[in-house]
Amino acid sequence: MKILITGCNGQVGNSLVKLLSSMLTVEFLAVDHKQLDITDGPAVIKLVNEFKPDVIVNAAAYTSVDKAEQEIELSYAINRDGPLFLAQASNMVCASLIHISTDYVFDGNKNGEYEELDVPRARSVYGASKLAGEEAVIKECNRxxxxxxxxxxxxFGNNFVKTMLALSKRQNSIMVVDDQIGGPTYAGDLANEIVKISELIYLNKNFPFGIYHYSGFPYVTWYEFADTIFDIAAVYQIIQEKPSLNPIKTNLYPAVAKRPKNSCLSMDKIENTLSIRPSNWKVGLERVLLNLRVPNESNRN
Known part of the structure; x- marks a missing residue:
C-alpha cells in the first residue's frame, strides 16, 4: 500500500510519519507545504501522478483560528481549495482520500453529542473554510x-498541553475557560486510526466512505483538561508546583474568533461501522508528558 501524507510537519502528520516509519508493508511519501503547496493545483496533480498513491491523507490545514478572521483568502485557499485539488488528483489515479476536518464546522449550540448528519453551522472563518473543504472533497471524490x-x-507542534506547561513556568495563577466542552484527541491515536482506515480501504472494495467523527473521551471542559494536565505533570515532576487554576467564562476571555461551546462528537458511527473506539485521551496525555519530560531531563545532565 502506498500512502501520500500532506502537512507532515503538523501534529497528525508527524504522528503518521512516526507510525508509518515502523511499518514494512507501507510505502509512504510525506510532504510539508514547502515540498507541496496544496493550493497549487498543477503541482498537486503532478506529484500525485508521479507517486500514484493508493491513499492520500490530507493533514494540511490553516489552523490559526483567530488569524483566519483577517486572513480569509489564505484560510479558504488552504482549507477549501487545497482539499479540492487533492480530491481531483485522487480521482485521476483512482486513489482514496482521507481528509481531516474539525468540530468547528458546528456552532456548538446543540444539547448533546453532534452526529455526522447534524447540519453544520460554522461560527468562524476557520470553521467555515474547513466546512467548505469538506463539501468540496465529498462532492468531488466518491472515495x-x-x-x-x-x-x-x-x-509535536503547538497545542493546549504545551501552552499550559509554558504558562505554568511564568505564572502562579492561570485562567482557563470552563464553559466549553469537548473531547481532547491524542494525535498519535488519530494517526493509528487513519492507518487502520487506510488498510480497510485498501482491502475492502465496498468500504463505506463518508463522514466520520473521532475524538477523545471522556468529554471535559478546557478547565478540567488543564487540571488533569497539571496533575499528571506534577506526578512526573515536569512541573515543581501545580499552579492555581481559575475558571473563566468564554465571554470574558479575549478571542477574535467565536468558539463552539459544545464540541462533543458522537462516535457511534465510526465504532459501529469500522469498530474504531474513542481515544482515551488521559492515556495519550501521559504519553505526551513522558515524551516531553525526556529532553528536560537530558538538559539537566
Whole structure:
C-alpha cells in the first residue's frame, strides 16, 4: 500500500510519519507545504501522478483560528481549495482520500453529542473554510473519508498541553475557560486510526466512505483538561508546583474568533461501522508528558 501524507510537519502528520516509519508493508511519501503547496493545483496533480498513491491523507490545514478572521483568502485557499485539488488528483489515479476536518464546522449550540448528519453551522472563518473543504472533497471524490476531530494535542507542534506547561513556568495563577466542552484527541491515536482506515480501504472494495467523527473521551471542559494536565505533570515532576487554576467564562476571555461551546462528537458511527473506539485521551496525555519530560531531563545532565 502506498500512502501520500500532506502537512507532515503538523501534529497528525508527524504522528503518521512516526507510525508509518515502523511499518514494512507501507510505502509512504510525506510532504510539508514547502515540498507541496496544496493550493497549487498543477503541482498537486503532478506529484500525485508521479507517486500514484493508493491513499492520500490530507493533514494540511490553516489552523490559526483567530488569524483566519483577517486572513480569509489564505484560510479558504488552504482549507477549501487545497482539499479540492487533492480530491481531483485522487480521482485521476483512482486513489482514496482521507481528509481531516474539525468540530468547528458546528456552532456548538446543540444539547448533546453532534452526529455526522447534524447540519453544520460554522461560527468562524476557520470553521467555515474547513466546512467548505469538506463539501468540496465529498462532492468531488466518491472515495473520500472525512474525519472530524477536536482539541488535538501531541508531542509535536503547538497545542493546549504545551501552552499550559509554558504558562505554568511564568505564572502562579492561570485562567482557563470552563464553559466549553469537548473531547481532547491524542494525535498519535488519530494517526493509528487513519492507518487502520487506510488498510480497510485498501482491502475492502465496498468500504463505506463518508463522514466520520473521532475524538477523545471522556468529554471535559478546557478547565478540567488543564487540571488533569497539571496533575499528571506534577506526578512526573515536569512541573515543581501545580499552579492555581481559575475558571473563566468564554465571554470574558479575549478571542477574535467565536468558539463552539459544545464540541462533543458522537462516535457511534465510526465504532459501529469500522469498530474504531474513542481515544482515551488521559492515556495519550501521559504519553505526551513522558515524551516531553525526556529532553528536560537530558538538559539537566
Amino acid at each position: 473520500a473519508v472525512v474525519i472530524r476531530t477536536s482539541w488535538v494535542f501531541s508531542e
